[in-house]
Amino acid sequence: EVQLLESGEDLVQPGGSLRLSCAASGFTFSTYAMSWVRQAPGTGLEWVSVISGSGGTTYYADSVKGRFTISRDNSKNTLYLQMNSLRVEDTAVYYCARRVQGQRADYWGQGTLVTVSS
Amino acid sequence: QSALTQPASVSGSPGQSITISCTGTSSDVGAYNYVSWYQHYPGKAPKVMIYEVSNRPSGVSNRFSGSKSGNTASLTISGLQAEDEADYYCSSYTSSSTLGVFGGGTKLTVL
Numbered sequence: 001e002v003q004l005l006e007s008g009e010d011l012v013q014p015g016g017s018l019r020l021s022c023a024a025s026g027f028t029f030s031t032y033a034m035s036w037v038r039q040a041p042g043t044g045l046e047w048v049s050v051i052s053g054s055g056g057t058t059y060y061a062d063s064v065k066g067r068f069t070i071s072r073d074n075s076k077n078t079l080y081l082q083m084n085s086l087r088v089e090d091t092a093v094y095y096c097a098r099r100v101q102g103q104r105a106d107y108w109g110q111g112t113l114v115t116v117s118s
Numbered sequence: 119q120s121a122l123t124q125p126a127s128v129s130g131s132p133g134q135s136i137t138i139s140c141t142g143t144s145s146d147v148g149a150y151n152y153v154s155w156y157q158h159y160p161g162k163a164p165k166v167m168i169y170e171v172s173n174r175p176s177g178v179s180n181r182f183s184g185s186k187s188g189n190t191a192s193l194t195i196s197g198l199q200a201e202d203e204a205d206y207y208c209s210s211y212t213s214s215s216t217l218g219v220f221g222g223g224t225k226l227t228v229l
Binding site: 004035043044045046047049050059060061095097101102103104105106107108109110111 | 219
């Protein structure tokens with residue numbers, strides 16, 4: 001059974017940093033691209049970042065480019081999102097999702113809440 | 119990249135059928151058969167209900183079906199049940215972004 005479990009929920013001040021983690025199980029982690037998707041309060045879903053199975057290719061939404069870094073440790077079956085220079089508008093539930101062909105996600109975690117506020 | 123357009127809300131009575139539309143452009147929905155639909159209960163993990171326009175993953179009820187015409191995709195839920203009350207999002211492959219694009223989401227209320 002595919003399982004994705006996010007962690008790192010926190011309240012951070014604007015300008016601060018936070019790292020999210022996503023522990024994966026139930027599939028061969030290194031053979032799948034992975035992604036982060038977020039949902040700000042009262043809004044819809046937004047792709048944040050995608051990383052290839054090897055970790056060699058990454059993509060970012062314009063809204064986070066230069067501030068967020070996606071990475072993975074295939075030996076630990078874990079996906080990360082390093083978030084720097086956080087803004088109030090980054091407040092959202094962040095989901096880890098397995099990425100498959102067609103720019104879609106087939107399995108999702110339950111999400112972890114990031115709150116950016118002074 | 120602009121979001122795909124979905125109605126903010128739809129409603130129906132138990133047993134009825136409803137359809138949720140997802141309108142894009144010739145760069146996404148209209149050009150590729152990579153439209154997916156996700157069911158999302160607040161606080162839970164989103165779940166794929168339809169992928170590649172009309173395919174149902176194993177375990178998804180056949181009450182859920184998908185279709186596409188031009189730049190608009192649709193999700194139809196027949197025989198509405200109380201448990202279907204959730205938020206539904208469409209997504210599509212797009213040539214305008216390396217990430218993809220979601221719809222704004224539709225809240226389904228079962229009356």
